[in-house]
Amino acid sequence: MAEKPRFRWHIVVFLAPAVLVYTAVMIYPLFNTLRLSLFTEVDQSRVFVGLQNFKTLFGDTVWSTQFWNALGNNFWFFMIHMLVQNPIGVALAAILSHPKLRFASLYRSAIFIPTILSFVIVGFAWKLILSPIWGIAPGMLDAVGLKALYAPWLGKEAYALTTLSLVSVWQFVGIPMMLIYAALLSIPDEILEAAEVEGITGLSSFWKIKLPLILPSIGIISILTFVANFNAFDLIYAAQGALAGPDFSTDILGTFMYRTFFGFQLQLGDPHMGSTIASAMFVIILIGVCLYLFGIQSRMRRYQF
Amino acid sequence: MNAVRQNRLNTFAAHGALVVYVLIALFPVFVIVINSFKDRRSIFREPLALPNSESFSLIGYETVLKQGDFFLYFQNSMIVTVGSLFFILIFGAMAAFALAEYRFKGNTLMGLYLALGIMIPIRIGTVAILEMMVQTGLVNTLWALILVYTAQGLPLAVFILSEFMRQVSDDLKNAGRIDGLSEYRIFFRLVLPLVRPAMATVAVFNMIPIWNDLWFPLILAPAEEVKTLTLGSQVFIGQFVTDWNAVLSALSLAILPVMALYVIFSRQLIRGITSGAVK
Structure with a gap:
């Protein structure tokens, strides 16, 4: 009487819409972009050229200087996030997670506000505030006697990238704050009480007990920051335009790819070189994610409570 | 002391x-x-x-409302955001249910395949996405944006929702099966209402990045009648860059809707993040 197992169509029906949309709009274009990087356009038809585009990108000085400039800037952009945004986020979370602190949720909501604003708002707002024409930044520095420190930061090659990185830090500090805050709350009280009995309290309890326990969350935040930074575009575009001025000093991979793909001023857009840069970005992000997954995450001890 | x-x-x-x-x-x-x-x-x-x-x-606001079609932009942003959220939630929940509920060959593999997109940004594929949208005639329509954001949001949605669906009690579903409910009914009638809090979390996570995105509207739908609020204010501010009243008013108008959303949903958002939905 054994009934033959019927094919369970409902599984297919449940999975199909998500898998189809995801495959058609995300995975297929991703691989198609990688494929397009191997082609070029000659007389309005697509010709296979192998790795020629990559040779141009890394070999031709006009392209390679731009690429290394964008990549270097992107690393600086990432370093500032790691060195400023994440420590501030951890510090704010550590203060907020203090059990007897009043108004904690009010502070939390207020600090998170910049994160919900769009890059367009953030980019222009800071551009206006730092502008020498309006004079809010010089005026405020003057009020504390530091007027000599003022410079039109966004217009100076030496400062523009760092300034924009700090604006981006200002915008996104809420994310590490929230994630670390959640991690800190999940540490059981018994552990902290046991430490207190041993005489470990206050700051030393943070360094010796809490910090080691939240290391996995810091790892996740680092990789999220890495991926977000290496495909950033909006803030630079909103504040400095597609040319990432002054003199390409704020150019990062996202703006470089946009310019190449769409063209600007006199240069025509080139989808194949655009794909080549996108492929390079893909490889960079993939290396970062793999380093994290195999190098960091697998070695980190996870504590189960 | x-x-x-x-x-x-x-x-x-x-x-x-x-x-x-x-x-x-x-x-x-x-x-x-x-x-x-x-x-x-x-x-x-x-x-x-x-x-x-x-x-x-109010001179700045007068200029903005006269010169820019902010109501249209707002409407476009609403359609794109709500549409994308709808598809992310319904398709994401269905796939999450299949992965969490049934054992079948390739279950783990399918889960990994869908999770790929959590780490790899969809922007890398922009060149081919634009080409595809041009070929299918979807360029400069709101559908192009809805499709892209749906694809972008699905991986994390499936991941979060399947974690929650594993917690729904088996007894409940089996009782439904004994009563003769079909698998579809079990999903829509029994399971979906129970994971509503998780769906709200997913919605809030996706809402703000979709509303604020500049890249895809700029590339896939730059035409006047399909501009989103983010792109619309970017273009408007670029044109009126010397009219400070207009620029400041446009910025304030762009801040307003996100702030309203935040005030309504901040509790949900913060609870979502701190409840460890993102691990």
Whole structure:
């Protein structure tokens, strides 16, 4: 009487819409972009050229200087996030997670506000505030006697990238704050009480007990920051335009790819070189994610409570 | 006694640090909004003063509402955001249910395949996405944006929702099966209402990045009639860059809807993040 197992169509029906949309709009274009990087356009038809585009990108000085400039800037952009945004986020979370602190949720909501604003708002707002024409930044520095420190930061090659990185830090500090805050709350009280009995309290309890326990969350935040930074575009575009001025000093991979793909001023857009840069970005992000997954995450001890 | 004083000092320092940071976080927004209500002269003369009867002016808002079609942009942003969220939630929940509920060949593999997109940004595929949208005639339609955002949001949605669906009790579903409910009914009638909080979390996570995105509207739908609010304000501000009243008012108008969403959903958002939905 054994009934033959019927094919369970409902599984297919449940999975199909998500898998189809995801495959058609995300995975297929991703691989198609990688494929397009191997082609070029000659007389309005697509010709296979192998790795020629990559040779141009890394070999031709006009392209390679731009690429290394964008990549270097992107690393600086990432370093500032790691060195400023994440420590501030951890510090704010550590203060907020203090059990007897009043108004904690009010502070939390207020600090998170910049994160919900769009890059367009953030980019222009800071551009206006730092502008020498309006004079809010010089005026405020003057009020504390530091007027000599003022410079039109966004217009100076030496400062523009760092300034924009700090604006981006200002915008996104809420994310590490929230994630670390959640991690800190999940540490059981018994552990902290046991430490207190041993005489470990206050700051030393943070360094010796809490910090080691939240290391996995810091790892996740680092990789999220890495991926977000290496495909950033909006803030630079909103504040400095597609040319990432002054003199390409704020150019990062996202703006470089946009310019190449769409063209600007006199240069025509080139989808194949655009794909080549996108492929390079893909490889960079993939290396970062793999380093994290195999190098960091697998070695980190996870504590189960 | 000493310990008490020490404690009070610590609390004071904690509040001090937080207040300073809150001021840093809110100052730019505050400056933009108060100056949008002032006339041009007062914007420059006393940028930090609140608008008073003398300096109050709505000239910037008049320019913005006359020159830019902000209601249309707003409507487009609404359609794109709500549409994308709808598809992310319904398709994501269905796939998550299949992965969480049934054992079948390739279950783990399918889960990994869908999870790929959590780490790899969809922007890398932009060149081919644009080509595809041009070929299918979807370029400069809101559908192009809805499709892209749906694809972008699905991986994390499936991941989060399947975690929650594993917690729904088997007894409940089996009782439904004994009563003769089909698998579809079990999903829509029994399971979906139970994971509503998780769906809300997913919705809130996706809402803000979709609303604020500049890249895809700029590339896939730059035409006037399909501009989103983010792109619309970017273009508008670019054109009116010397008209400070108009720029400040446009910025304030762009801040308004996100702030409203945030006030409504902030509790959900913060609970979502802190409940460890993102692990």
